[in-house]
Amino acid sequence: MDVRVITISRQFGSGGRTVGRKLAEALGFKFYDSELVKKISDETGFNEKFIEDKGEHASYTSKLASIFNGRQSYGTMNGQSTADYLWGIENKIIKDLAEEGGCVIVGRCSDYILRERNDVLDIYIHAAPEFRAARIVKNYGEPSEGIDKAMKVKDKKRATYYSYYTERNFGDADNYDIALDTGVLGVDNAVRLVLDAIEALKQE
Amino acid sequence: MDVRVITISRQFGSGGRTVGRKLAEALGFKFYDSELVKKISDETGFNEKFIEDKGEHASYTSKLASIFNGRQSYGTMNGQSTADYLWGIENKIIKDLAEEGGCVIVGRCSDYILRERNDVLDIYIHAAPEFRAARIVKNYGEPSEGIDKAMKVKDKKRATYYSYYTERNFGDADNYDIALDTGVLGVDNAVRLVLDAIEALKQE
Numbered sequence: 001m002d003v004r005v006i007t008i009s010r011q012f013g014s015g016g017r018t019v020g021r022k023l024a025e026a027l028g029f030k031f032y033d034s035e036l037v038k039k040i041s042d043e044t045g046f047n048e049k050f051i052e053d054k055g056e057h058a059s060y061t062s063k064l065a066s067i068f069n070g071r072q073s074y075g076t077m078n079g080q081s082t083a084d085y086l087w088g089i090e091n092k093i094i095k096d097l098a099e100e101g102g103c104v105i106v107g108r109c110s111d112y113i114l115r116e117r118n119d120v121l122d123i124y125i126h127a128a129p130e131f132r133a134a135r136i137v138k139n140y141g142e143p144s145e146g147i148d149k150a151m152k153v154k155d156k157k158r159a160t161y162y163s164y165y166t167e168r169n170f171g172d173a174d175n176y177d178i179a180l181d182t183g184v185l186g187v188d189n190a191v192r193l194v195l196d197a198i199e200a201l202k203q204e
Numbered sequence: 205m206d207v208r209v210i211t212i213s214r215q216f217g218s219g220g221r222t223v224g225r226k227l228a229e230a231l232g233f234k235f236y237d238s239e240l241v242k243k244i245s246d247e248t249g250f251n252e253k254f255i256e257d258k259g260e261h262a263s264y265t266s267k268l269a270s271i272f273n274g275r276q277s278y279g280t281m282n283g284q285s286t287a288d289y290l291w292g293i294e295n296k297i298i299k300d301l302a303e304e305g306g307c308v309i310v311g312r313c314s315d316y317i318l319r320e321r322n323d324v325l326d327i328y329i330h331a332a333p334e335f336r337a338a339r340i341v342k343n344y345g346e347p348s349e350g351i352d353k354a355m356k357v358k359d360k361k362r363a364t365y366y367s368y369y370t371e372r373n374f375g376d377a378d379n380y381d382i383a384l385d386t387g388v389l390g391v392d393n394a395v396r397l398v399l400d401a402i403e404a405l406k407q408e
Contacts, residue, residue, distance in 0.1 A: 001388070011378075121388075124377050124383075126377055126378050169376075171376055171377050171378055172373075172375060172376060172377065173328050173330055173375050173376065173377040173380065173383035174215075174330050174375055174385075176377065176383065176385070177384070177385045177388045177389065178382075178383070178384055178385070178389075178397075179328075179377035179380065179382070179383035179384075180381070180382055180383075181378075181380070181381045181382070184205070184325075184381045184405075185381065185382075185401060185404070185405065186404075186408065189401065189404040189405070192400070192404065193382075193397055193400060193401055193404075196396070196397060196400055197389060197393065197397055200389070200390075200393040200396065200397075201388075201389070201393070204390065
């Protein structure tokens with residue numbers, strides 16, 4: 001198996017984005033994180049903040065709202081809810097990127113969207129809350145007060161968005177080829193293990 | 205971190221037991237799988253088949269039964285249900301083995317039982333149903349007819365037992381340091397990746 005695309009799913013603060021960036025550097029792959037949001041913005045006309053907030057984080061009140069209102073919670077676009085409309089565009093962009101190959105894609109259910117391809121390696125990066133909280137405070141300059149709650153809310157929103165569109169559970173190991181705890185292994189070891197796996201798969 | 209104990213959780217047919225055995229061989233560690241059942245048998249007087257059937261697989265009807273009957277579904281031992289009695293013995297044996305160190309322990313919620321230790325590497329091995337079914341038919345000589353159902357029942361029992369005693373979800377990536385899909389990576393690559401991780405952790 002020749003790995004042409006890597007998807008990274010991650011818990012907030014786990015260093016998953018850094019793992020993805022370092023993998024892209026090591027492999028000479030393109031790295032799609034904020035770049036992906038920019039692409040969706042260009043395609044839809046929504047600004048990047050809206051896509052960040054409302055795209056990946058279809059808020060979990062929206063799940064309930066959608067049951068009662070038929071997914072109308074963000075207004076409609078071409079007869080779809082805005083969230084569904086964004087989802088459709090995201091799907092198309094991510095599938096196009098995978099077709100080109102040579103890329104690492106962070107988040108946005110890319111593991112699910114690309115599930116039919118056989119040149120994709122799906123990675124999940126997670127860590128214990130204490131490790132993640134310390135990283136967030138250090139790297140993003142967030143105040144340590146309230147960090148646990150902020151982390152829980154972010155994780156919950158991400159998980160709700162994921163399960164809403166994929167009917168899978170976020171963080172279920174079965175969804176990923178490799179899942180690693182960066183709190184135990186460290187970010188750089190996680191990168192090395194994934195590179196080792198890609199190398200081993202090349203031999204087969 | 206010096207890894208002294210490895211726990212292997214696995215989906216039925218994924219090759220997790222083989223990964224564990226090969227890790228033990230490579231590291232010169234003891235391998236506890238059926239050996240563990242024998243130890244529990246020696247300690248409790250129950251025979252190995254009973255422990256295999258009723259121990260790890262507290263059947264999922266028993267979960268419901270326990271709600272109505274106060275966990276009396278297998279009769280009682282010293283005022284506890286038999287399942288709870290076995291659980292207590294298992295806990296003690298697994299903790300004692302970990303204290304000695306130098307071992308690989310397969311299944312029996314050992315990741316949860318040893319969660320307080322910081323010399324344990326928790327591994328989860330899984331694979332797509334088609335890969336597992338083919339392995340089971342080939343390696344255990346099971347008839348291929350009905351294999352999907354048998355696999356589902358076994359997975360479900362294992363998951364129910366796990367969540368009953370641990371209040372965690374079986375197969376949730378957050379429970380494990382490393383989770384690997386042997387259907388994608390292959391059993392030998394999975395072994396090599398875990399050995400690489402152990403080597404990397406030694407340097408820290």
